[in-house]
Amino acid sequence: MPVYNFKNMAPVPSANDLVDIVLTRTQRRTPTVVHPGYKISRIRSFYMRKIKFTQQTISDRLTAMLTSFPRLSDIHPFYSDLCNTLYDRDHYKLALGQINTAKTLVDAVARDMVRMVKYGDSLYRCKCLKRAALGRMCTILKRQKASLSYLEEVRKHMSRLPALDPNTRTLLMCGLPNVGKSSFMNKITRANVDVQPYAFTTKSLFVGHTDYKYLRWQVIDTPGILDHSLEERNTIEMQAITALAHLTCSVLYFMDISEQCGYTIESQCNLFRSIAPLFANKQLVVVINKIDVQPWETLEEEKRRMIEELVKESGPNTTLLTMSNVSEEGVSAVKNTACDKLLAARVDSRVSGNKVESVMNRLQVVFPTARDGIVREACIPESVSKERERMAMQSSNKSKKKKGSRIGYAPTVEDEEEEDDTPSESEDEMMDGEAGNSGRKKTARELMWENGGPGVWAPDYREQYDLADPEWRFDAIPQILDGKNIADYVDPDIEEKLRVLEEEEEQLQAEYEAANMEKMDDDSLDEMEKVAVGEIRDRIKIIRQYKERPGGNNRPVLPREIRGRTKDKHDEDAKLSADAIEKRMEKYGVDASKMVERGRKREREDPRVRRRAERAAAADKEMEDAAANDSDEEMQDGRGLSKGAIKRAKKEREQSVKREKSLARSHSRPREPSQMGLKDESMAKIAKKVESKGQMRWHGGKGEGDHTQSVHLVKWMNTGKKRNGTHYCR
Amino acid sequence: MPQHEHMERHRKLHGRRFDAEERDRKRTARLAHKRSEFAQKVHGLRAKLYNQRRFKEKATMRKTIAQHNERSNKHANDEAVADGAVPAYLLDREGVSRAKVLSNTVKQKRKEKAGKWEVPIPKVKPVADDEMFKVMRTGSKKNKAWKRVVTKCTFVGDNYTRKAPKYERFIRPTGLRMKRANVTHPELKTSFQLDILVVKKNPSSDLYTNLGVLIKGMIIEVNVSDLGLVTTSGKVAWGKMAQVTNNPELDGCVNAVLLV
Numbered sequence: 002m003p004v005y006n007f008k009n010m011a012p013v014p015s016a017n018d019l020v021d022i023v024l025t026r027t028q029r030r031t032p033t034v035v036h037p038g039y040k041i042s043r044i045r046s047f048y049m050r051k052i053k054f055t056q057q058t059i060s061d062r063l064t065a066m067l068t069s070f071p072r073l074s075d076i077h078p079f080y081s082d083l084c085n086t087l088y089d090r091d092h093y094k095l096a097l098g099q100i101n102t103a104k105t106l107v108d109a110v111a112r113d114m115v116r117m118v119k120y121g122d123s124l125y126r127c128k129c130l131k132r133a134a135l136g137r138m139c140t141i142l143k144r145q146k147a148s149l150s151y152l153e154e155v156r157k158h159m160s161r162l163p164a165l166d167p168n169t170r171t172l173l174m175c176g177l178p179n180v181g182k183s184s185f186m187n188k189i190t191r192a193n194v195d196v197q198p199y200a201f202t203t204k205s206l207f208v209g210h211t212d213y214k215y216l217r218w219q220v221i222d223t224p225g226i227l228d229h230s231l232e233e234r235n236t237i238e239m240q241a242i243t244a245l246a247h248l249t250c251s252v253l254y255f256m257d258i259s260e261q262c263g264y265t266i267e268s269q270c271n272l273f274r275s276i277a278p279l280f281a282n283k284q285l286v287v288v289i290n291k292i293d294v295q296p297w298e299t300l301e302e303e304k305r306r307m308i309e310e311l312v313k314e315s316g317p318n319t320t321l322l323t324m325s326n327v328s329e330e331g332v333s334a335v336k337n338t339a340c341d342k343l344l345a346a347r348v349d350s351r352v353s354g355n356k357v358e359s360v361m362n363r364l365q366v367v368f369p370t371a372r373d374g375i376v377r378e379a380c381i382p383e384s385v386s387k388e389r390e391r392m393a394m395q396s397s398n399k400s401k402k403k404k405g406s407r408i409g410y411a412p413t414v415e416d417e418e419e420e421d422d423t424p425s426e427s428e429d430e431m432m433d434g435e436a437g438n439s440g441r442k443k444t445a446r447e448l449m450w451e452n453g454g455p456g457v458w459a460p461d462y463r464e465q466y467d468l469a470d471p472e473w474r475f476d477a478i479p480q481i482l483d484g485k486n487i488a489d490y491v492d493p494d495i496e497e498k499l500r501v502l503e504e505e506e507e508q509l510q511a512e513y514e515a516a517n518m519e520k521m522d523d524d525s526l527d528e529m530e531k532v533a534v535g536e537i538r539d540r541i542k543i544i545r546q547y548k549e550r551p552g553g554n555n556r557p558v559l560p561r562e563i564r565g566r567t568k569d570k571h572d573e574d575a576k577l578s579a580d581a582i583e584k585r586m587e588k589y590g591v592d593a594s595k596m597v598e599r600g601r602k603r604e605r606e607d608p609r610v611r612r613r614a615e616r617a618a619a620a621d622k623e624m625e626d627a628a629a630n631d632s633d634e635e636m637q638d639g640r641g642l643s644k645g646a647i648k649r650a651k652k653e654r655e656q657s658v659k660r661e662k663s664l665a666r667s668h669s670r671p672r673e674p675s676q677m678g679l680k681d682e683s684m685a686k687i688a689k690k691v692e693s694k695g696q697m698r699w700h701g702g703k704g705e706g707d708h709t710q711s712v713h714l715v716k717w718m719n720t721g722k723k724r725n726g727t728h729y730c731r
Numbered sequence: 732m733p734q735h736e737h738m739e740r741h742r743k744l745h746g747r748r749f750d751a752e753e754r755d756r757k758r759t760a761r762l763a764h765k766r767s768e769f770a771q772k773v774h775g776l777r778a779k780l781y782n783q784r785r786f787k788e789k790a791t792m793r794k795t796i797a798q799h800n801e802r803s804n805k806h807a808n809d810e811a812v813a814d815g816a817v818p819a820y821l822l823d824r825e826g827v828s829r830a831k832v833l834s835n836t837v838k839q840k841r842k843e844k845a846g847k848w849e850v851p852i853p854k855v856k857p858v859a860d861d862e863m864f865k866v867m868r869t870g871s872k873k874n875k876a877w878k879r880v881v882t883k884c885t886f887v888g889d890n891y892t893r894k895a896p897k898y899e900r901f902i903r904p905t906g907l908r909m910k911r912a913n914v915t916h917p918e919l920k921t922s923f924q925l926d927i928l929v930v931k932k933n934p935s936s937d938l939y940t941n942l943g944v945l946i947k948g949m950i951i952e953v954n955v956s957d958l959g960l961v962t963t964s965g966k967v968a969w970g971k972m973a974q975v976t977n978n979p980e981l982d983g984c985v986n987a988v989l990l991v
């Protein structure tokens with residue numbers, strides 16, 4: 002579900018500000034020093050960069066603006082209609098459209114001017130062109146003054162729209178002005194809406210929240226609606242209409258029976274009838290307000306009938322309630338009824354929807370079938386039933402009408418009937434029961450109060466210790482013994498641990514013996530071999546130690562490409578040179594010439610060429626396979642592939658043949674993508690060189706963008722003798 | 732949560748602080764001093780921009796003051812109107828001061844004295860060949876230098892066909908070709924973007940005329956059929972002369988005034 006938050010739209014700068022922003026950014030983010038003595042290509046690129054940078058900045062800013070404003074077709078219909086009434090959809094779209102056009106215009110200007118700069122033959126000309134380009138782009142921006150200021154106003158207003166969720170549980174108040182909608186809103190929420198005794202105090206939608214049944218309810222206060230046709234309604238009323246039309250909610254239609262609001266009951270009924278179509282599919286409560294001034298019962302018979310008829314004709318889904326904001330009579334009843342109705346409707350719609358099906362399918366209630374006819378009742382201990390009896394006696398003594406005690410028990414169906422009228426009494430009795438009977442076990446809390454309250458007496462938890470010998474319970478255990486915390490030496494699993502340790506030791510013993518047996522076999526080696534084995538073992542040990550030496554890998558590592566493949570005396574981990582490899586292998590008595598040869602070969606050939614050759618070989622193999630498949634197509638028909646697949650393959654083959662014929666160009670393999678636009682091998686070489694040069698720059702060489710001021714060494718200050726004052730006296 | 736006009740609402744509910752008006756008054760009084768302080772301190776590009784803006788503000792201020800004063804200025808010569816009974820058809824006449832009449836006639840005369848064929852820019856600055864053309868060296872050894880590239884903007888007609896590139900002596904780069912001009916109508920004080928039809932003679936050289944080089948002061952013919960102008964004989968004019976008023980190669984566009 003999308004959450005409508007228009008609060009995080011970035012401010013839209015005014016046209017003048019936008020120009021300032023863009024030009025300042027260009028000035029600060031592009032190099033600023035250029036001289037007529039520079040190579041012309043450098044001068045050109047200097048100015049082209051300025052133009053392109055400006056264009057980029059502008060289009061970035063404008064794109065950000067365009068994306069941050071919501072598209073009216075994408076948001077919830079309620080919001081899009083609200084935007085329509087508040088900001089006028091056409092105007093809104095026009096403004097955004099103009100911004101978009103401005104963006105494309107700026108792009109076009111930049112493209113044209115960059116093209117002109119390419120033919121610039123002097124610094125002056127390039128500069129003039131740049132100036133013209135920036136000027137034209139800024140003019141385009143300045144033309145958007147009206148759109149930009151409009152959009153800024155819209156943004157400001159949107160950011161202050163109430164955060165209203167169109168999909169949640171909602172109560173919506175409507176009615177003529179001054180009938181007490183806002184007062185009711187203030188009663189049930191903390192929205193703090195302005196209430197004044199004149200019409201149109203509330204000029205826009207207000208949102209508040211209230212709680213009912215542990216759920217959060219959104220309450221919407223609307224401006225008053227007058228009874229006239231839709232065309233005549235103004236922006237303020239249209240907001241209320243929009244809310245009514247698009248939100249699925251429980252509607253409270255307010256009526257003022259005291260007629261203090263300045264409208265007769267008849268005109269209020271008329272308004273109800275004229276907006277009745279908007280109440281379709283909604284839960285409707287007609288609220289009769291201000292009964293503190295004019296009670297419902299003493300209302301003139303005629304008017305009362307009028308209202309009752311109105312409710313009747315609007316369908317069975319409508320409820321009539323009376324209320325007063327001043328005496329707070331019926332306020333919560335109205336809220337509860339509206340909430341209940343909406344909740345029931347929402348649950349209904351959920352259940353009737355097809356989504357619930359999948360959940361319902363999985364639900365199953367199983368009743369166990371009776372094994373036999375014996376009735377098995379709950380087993381109540383005798384003491385309990387006795388106690389109950391006693392209690393019943395006591396209570397019946399106190400008040401004859403009481404049926405039974407409920408202390409400690411959840412309310413039952415029979416009890417519930419009486420619960421409402423005598424809650425205070427039953428509480429009284431509970432207190433009495435506690436104090437009165439001595440047969441029941443006292444709780445620790447009671448004991449505490451008896452013995453002086455909290456802080457004076459606390460229960461002794463040692464009583465409840467479950468030890469092998471109950472006598473041990475109250476034994477004193479010191480915390481520190483001989484300067485040691487005895488808790489550190491208590492280990493309930495000590496026996497288990499000891500057993501495990503012993504087992505392990507036994508196993509080790511056995512292994513050691515087995516190894517010793519093998520050692521006996523080692524003796525078959527002669528002296529020389531033994532020495533060699535010892536040497537190998539020593540070497541392994543050294544290598545292992547070297548690897549595990551502290552400070553192992555925690556230092557900057559050069560990538561291999563940069564480090565080079567040859568041995569580096571500062572870095573033992575680098576790859577070995579051919580000589581070193583040969584020498585080392587010789588030490589182990591292995592002939593390394595082949596290995597070195599292979600390495601050389603691999604190094605000589607270009608890795609790309611090698612990979613291509615491998616790929617070509619693979620492709621050739623595939624082709625052969627395909628050809629073979631073609632030839633024995635009939636044979637293959639019966640096997641492996643499905644009929645459809647075979648047909649498809651055949652069709653494809655035919656089509657490819659056709660395509661081949663229709664092509665004018667030969668179907669040779671296309672060139673490497675990196676060499677696509679280049680004439681021949683030599684051009685490719687040059688391109689590669691240039692590219693690598695560019696990359697060198699990337700590695701941190703100084704470029705035009707690096708704005709540095711080197712120390713200017715003045716010759717007369719820095720040359721010559723510096724002793725005996727001659728330095729200053731020249 | 733504040734909704735809608737929460738600031739105004741707060742003010743309505745709780746009022747403003749007791750010295751709000753006093754603070755406002757002081758702030759506006761201080762503004763001039765703050766401005767002057769800033770103007771004295773600022774330097775560099777910021778100063779330039781600031782002064783430009785201030786200048787504009789002051790100019791508009793002066794203008795509005797003058798406008799207000801104008802009401803008290805006496806343009807009409809009230810004494811010239813005869814006292815007493817005046818026939819109805821003379822009632823709304825005002826006496827016009829002599830000075831006004833004189834100045835108007837002087838202006839009129841000056842306008843008439845100017846020749847009919849006077850153009851806004853009287854002279855086309857002569858352009859030397861080596862400014863106009865860049866030598867392009869050709870041949871595999873780059874030792875031939877007979878080709879020329881035009882460095883100014885040019886107008887190339889729609890139906891122009893290139894010669895074979897190899898033998899083309901003058902190259903007019905496509906990037907510098909102009910098709911349309913921004914033409915200002917001096918009387919309507921509006922500008923239109925119009926197609927260029929022909930480039931008229933360039934006094935410096937026939938060659939430039941043939942190449943259709945566009946430089947400041949040149950006369951061009953533009954397509955005004957969209958404007959719906961009518962000639963004295965009643966026909967709809969579709970081609971009209973205009974003079975180029977800028978250096979197109981420096982501005983990247985052709986600006987011109989219509990000669991009427």
Ligand SMILES: Nc1nc2c(ncn2[C@@H]2O[C@H](COP(=O)(O)OP(=O)(O)O)[C@@H](O)[C@H]2O)c(=O)[nH]1
Binds near residue numbers: 181199324
């Ligand atoms: N006597 C009485 N006055 C009420 C009651 N509810 C609202 N009012 C008054 O009616 C006026 C308009 O109330 P308001 O809530 O602004 O009406 P809204 O325009 O429908 O929002 C205020 O002066 C309230 O004090 C009510 O139950 N009894």
Ligand SMILES: [Mg+2]
Binds near residue numbers: 179
């Ligand atoms: Mg209100």
